[in-house]
Amino acid sequence: MRALTLAKTAGASAATAVIGGLATGPAVQSHWYETLRKPSFQPPRQAFPIVWPLLYADVAVVSAATIDELNDRGQVQDARKFAGLLALNLVLNGSWSWLFFNRRQLGPSAVLAGALAVSSADLTRRAVHVNGTSARALWPYPLWCTFATALSSRIWWLNR
Secondary structure (H helix, E strand, O other): OOHHHHHHHHHHHHHHHHHHHHHHHHHHHOOHHHHOOOOOOOOOHHHHHHHHHHHHHHHHHHHHHHHHHHHHOOOHHHHHHHHHHHHHHHHHHHHHHHHHHHOOOHHHHHHHHHHHHHHHHHHHHHHHHHHHHHHHHHOHHHHHHHHHHHHHHHHHHHOO
16 A cells, blocks of 8 residues: 555545544533433443544555555546545545534434445445455444444434
């Protein structure tokens, strides 16, 4: 994997994390999130700042390897398409935080979480198709996004 590609995917992932954090912080500090009814399967608050950075790093590394492999094969259009799908995925990811925490739109954020889960699964499928076994390291991302969809949906349901 080339350093420039990794720097780009890592930068995009880090920017997504920062954008999400800007939306999340004020809602958590205002205690709005604490007032919501949550399901029994809600992870402890401390899990999120551990899980998300690991997932963002995973996304950056696997995506960079996939883009580089496609370029090395001469499949430049496919590399650009993967990069575009990665960008879309990260926009969905960052948008969820703003919709849920900043706009407090629980129903629409549950739908957006579902779109993110589908996007994450597609990105992972494409990476595995290109890089085989090594890209399977990305599977925790769509699995977590699917869990987040269930969690968001249940929070919405409990607080309607």
